[in-house]
Amino acid sequence: MLYCERLTRRNSFMDGLISRREFLKLFSLSICGIFLPDLGTGAFPWLAGKNSPTMLGRITRRIVDVRAEPDNQSPRLDQVKRDVILPLIEEIISPDGPKENPRWYRLENGYIHSAYVQRVEKAHLNAALSRVPETGRLGEVSVPYTQTLYKNSQENLVKLYRLYFQSMHWITGLIDGPDGKPWYRLTDEWLRVHYYAPAQDVRPVPADELEPLSPDDSESEKRIEVSLEKQILTAYQSSFPVYQTMVSTGRRYMETPSGEFHVNRKFPSKHMGDGGLTSDLNAYELVGVPWVSFFHDNGVAFHGTFWHDNFGAPMSQGCVNMRNEDARWLFRWCSPAYDPGAQFKTGYKRVGRGTRVVIS
Numbered sequence: 001m002l003y004c005e006r007l008t009r010r011n012s013f014m015d016g017l018i019s020r021r022e023f024l025k026l027f028s029l030s031i032c033g034i035f036l037p038d039l040g041t042g043a044f045p046w047l048a049g050k051n052s053p054t055m056l057g058r059i060t061r062r063i064v065d066v067r068a069e070p071d072n073q074s075p076r077l078d079q080v081k082r083d084v085i086l087p088l089i090e091e092i093i094s095p096d097g098p099k100e101n102p103r104w105y106r107l108e109n110g111y112i113h114s115a116y117v118q119r120v121e122k123a124h125l126n127a128a129l130s131r132v133p134e135t136g137r138l139g140e141v142s143v144p145y146t147q148t149l150y151k152n153s154q155e156n157l158v159k160l161y162r163l164y165f166q167s168m169h170w171i172t173g174l175i176d177g178p179d180g181k182p183w184y185r186l187t188d189e190w191l192r193v194h195y196y197a198p199a200q201d202v203r204p205v206p207a208d209e210l211e212p213l214s215p216d217d218s219e220s221e222k223r224i225e226v227s228l229e230k231q232i233l234t235a236y237q238s239s240f241p242v243y244q245t246m247v248s249t250g251r252r253y254m255e256t257p258s259g260e261f262h263v264n265r266k267f268p269s270k271h272m273g274d275g276g277l278t279s280d281l282n283a284y285e286l287v288g289v290p291w292v293s294f295f296h297d298n299g300v301a302f303h304g305t306f307w308h309d310n311f312g313a314p315m316s317q318g319c320v321n322m323r324n325e326d327a328r329w330l331f332r333w334c335s336p337a338y339d340p341g342a343q344f345k346t347g348y349k350r351v352g353r354g355t356r357v358v359i360s
Contacts, residue, residue, distance in 0.1 A: 054121065055088035057105060058144045058165065060307045061116035062282065070094035070104035070111040077110040082281060083162075085120065085144055086112070100231070100313035115310035120144040120165045128182035128199035132174050135340070138210070138268055139171040139184065139202040141288070146201035148186065150193070150277070159279040160195045164306045166324045167288030168269035171202065188287070190271040210268065210340065213333040214242075223356040224263075224302075224334065226320060228256060231312050233302075233320065235333060243333070245326040248308070248315035256318050256359060261295040263354035266331060266338050268292070270303070291327035293334055295357045303327055 059080050066078040070092050080086065090106040091114075103114040123143050141163045150160035157178065163169065173185030175196065182199040214237070221238040228249055235243040249256040270292040273285040290304035304324035308315055315321055322330065331338070336352030 055091070055105075055119065056121040056123070056144075057086050057088050057112075057117035058120050059084045059086070059116060060118050060164075060309075064112060064116050066107060066110040066112050068110055069096075070106075070113075071096035072098065072113065074111075080112070083145060086117075088117070088119075098313070101310050115313075116308055118144075118165060118306055118309060123165060124203075125200040126203050128184075129171070129174060129204055132171055132184075136187065137171045138205040139169050139186070140205055140290070141165055141167050141169070141197075141201060142203040143201045146197050148195040148197045150195040160277065161279070161285060161287045162281060163197060163201075163288055166290060166304065167306055168205070168290040168304075169197075169202065169288045170269060171204065174199070188271055189267070189269060191275060191277070193277065205268075209328075210338060211332065212335075212337050213329065215337075219335045219355065222334065223358060224330070225358045225360070226256070227360065228258065231314070233322070233326075233330075235330065243326075243329060245322065246311040247326075248305070248311050248313060248321035250316050250318040251314045254317045255314075256316070256320060257296060257298075257300060258359045261357040261359070263293050263295045263334050263336065263357060264352060265294045266292060266334075266336070267294075268331065268338065270301075290324055291322075291331040293327075293331055302330055 059082050062082050063079050065076045066080060068074045068077055071094060073096070086105075086107060088105040089108065092104045092106060092111070094102045094104050096102075098113075101113075101115060104111050105114060105117060120143075126142055129137065143165065145162050145164050147162055148160045149157045152158050169186045170189060171184045172187040172194070175183050175185060177183035177196065177198065183196045184199050184202055185194050185196055186202075187194055217237055221236075223236050225234045225236065226232070226247065226249065227234075231247055231249060233245055233247045234241050268291060270289045271285070271287050272289050273287075274283065276283055276285060278285060286307065290306075292301045292303040294301040298318070300318050300320075302320045302322055304327035305321040306324065308321070309323075311321070311323065335354035
């Protein structure tokens with residue numbers, strides 16, 4: 001059975017060797033706050049500020065259609081490629097659906113369904129840490145995306161993963177980048193490899209964002225219920241619902257298992273996918289999946305999602321996809337409490353019998 005956290009790895013060749021000149025060009029585009037060249041709609045500031053759009057969205061799929069009306073049956077006017085950043089004029093609930101998720105966005109030249117649009121208007125740059133603790137520090141990507149670099153066996157800088165807005169990563173070092181500015185060394189908790197990203201693109205996560213919520217409440221009275229039919233998650237304290245949100249469970253033939261379980265281990269950052277070292281944007285590599293709470297031995301978990309916004313419709317390979325802010329809340333609320341000292345322990349062994357989970 002195939003779930004979000006695959007237990008197999010595949011080999012892939014590193015490619016995309018870049019020269020120092022190309023690297024500096026890439027960096028200058030990032031620091032100047034200009035949309036990257038594949039935007040295709042003209043250059044304008046991409047960080048929230050003066051004269052910037054109220055809403056911005058990143059395309060998360062290879063190609064997404066722009067329609068004449070907020071209706072999948074209306075004429076297709078255009079197509080937009082992955083990682084283009086679009087100004088969103090208005091959010092619309094369409095009477096023409098889709099039923100599971102009728103949210104659309106009005107653009108200057110038509111309408112686009114929300115399923116593969118990640119909102120990024122809160123993107124911002126950050127001051128670098130003066131030092132990184134020996135135990136590492138969690139960091140959250142705070143720009144629509146950032147391109148990491150990796151030193152291969154020939155000591156050449158090559159492109160590796162592209163990291164996305166609100167994905168989470170372990171900061172384990174601070175270096176002077178090839179441009180002379182601060183860069184973080186990031187350590188992949190699964191593959192144990194190091195790669196590098198501009199410090200300005202990663203927000204160090206304060207310790208209080210990891211603290212448990214409602215720690216004095218009785219753990220035996222907490223439970224999480226997921227309705228597969230309604231695609232709704234509800235957190236209960238005794239008989240009282242304390243949190244509810246739309247989710248996306250497993251697609252056909254990869255359904256989320258029904259039954260009773262318990263949260264058994266948690267990771268604020270998890271590499272899911274095939275485990276390949278690659279710069280291929282179409283590879284099945286979900287690096288830095290945020291706020292992961294496992295409840296099944298086969299790698300099924302609640303977790304944040306930066307690759308779609310189609311909650312209300314089944315979308316996953318078995319996991320329960322959540323909006324990042326919802327997954328963060330659940331991570332902090334449910335037990336067992338997260339142990340910061342276990343940050344790089346990547347095994348699949350249970351570490352505790354925590355909050356009860358009911359999937360039906």
